[in-house]
Amino acid sequence: DAGVIQSPRHEVTEMGQEVTLRCKPISGHDYLFWYRQTMMRGLELLIYFNNNVPIDDSGMPEDRFSAKMPNASFSTLKIQPSEPRDSAVYFCASSLAITDTQYFGPGTRLTVL
Amino acid sequence: SQELEQSPQSLIVQEGKNLTINCTSSKTLYGLYWYKQKYGEGLIFLMMLQKGGEEKSHEKITAKLDEKKQQSSLHITASQPSHAGIYLCGADIRVVGDGNNRKLIWGLGTSLAVNP
Numbered sequence: 001d002a003g004v005i006q007s008p009r010h011e012v013t014e015m016g017q018e019v020t021l022r023c024k025p026i027s028g029h030d031y032l033f034w035y036r037q038t039m040m041r042g043l044e045l046l047i048y049f050n051n052n053v054p055i056d057d058s059g060m061p062e063d064r065f066s067a068k069m070p071n072a073s074f075s076t077l078k079i080q081p082s083e084p085r086d087s088a089v090y091f092c093a094s095s096l097a098i099t100d101t102q103y104f105g106p107g108t109r110l111t112v113l
Numbered sequence: 114s115q116e117l118e119q120s121p122q123s124l125i126v127q128e129g130k131n132l133t134i135n136c137t138s139s140k141t142l143y144g145l146y147w148y149k150q151k152y153g154e155g156l157i158f159l160m161m162l163q164k165g166g167e168e169k170s171h172e173k174i175t176a177k178l179d180e181k182k183q184q185s186s187l188h189i190t191a192s193q194p195s196h197a198g199i200y201l202c203g204a205d206i207r208v209v210g211d212g213n214n215r216k217l218i219w220g221l222g223t224s225l226a227v228n229p
Contacts, residue, residue: 042201042220043219044219091156099143099144099205101146101158102146103158104148104155104158105155106154107154107155
């Protein structure tokens with residue numbers, strides 16, 4: 001298996017623009033997680049899905065952030081409008097079960113100017 | 114304050130030396146995960162511990178879970194430059210009063226440099 005795939009790997013955009021991050025989980029994994037990593041706050045869970053259904057989105061910072069999982073092999077994290085404080089590395093991870101090992105993608109490094 | 118504290122924040126050791134990284138939770142642990150991250154890359158899974166007193170080893174890395182202390186330690190024997198990176202611990206905890214929902218929390222990481 002190719003592992004968790006994320007795109008793009010790097011994104012530079014201007015404040016106010018819409019940003020869409022994409023993730024393809026490992027085939028057969030029922031859980032998909034979106035994380036944000038910064039130097040100050042470390043790794044933060046934004047939202048996770050079980051069988052394409054959002055279960056816990058309490059980590060989503062505000063209404064500017066939204067996530068969807070239209071099918072078992074694809075998820076998006078959208079920021080609209082983006083702000084400089086959204087600059088971070090965004091990771092997607094997937095697992096077989098909620099208590100199982102999570103496998104991470106390579107991340108998307110987002111810079112909002 | 115962090116629910117999951119890692120110490121030290123950073124560490125520089127000479128190649129061949131042993132080292133220990135600690136991860137302490139303010140909540141009861143139901144599972145503890147160790148990951149390693151290299152700059153610009155994703156997190157690589159190292160080990161998962163679930164039972165009090167459990168100890169696992171992989172090559173020169175050993176992790177232990179002390180359930181009573183709600184703490185885990187990661188020990189590297191005879192460190193090598195390839196061990197350099199950021200080590201992250203993640204804890205599976207239960208949020209009391211919130212339907213006993215499971216929650217995964219993360220430490221801020223320990224940055225390790227190994228000088229040849």
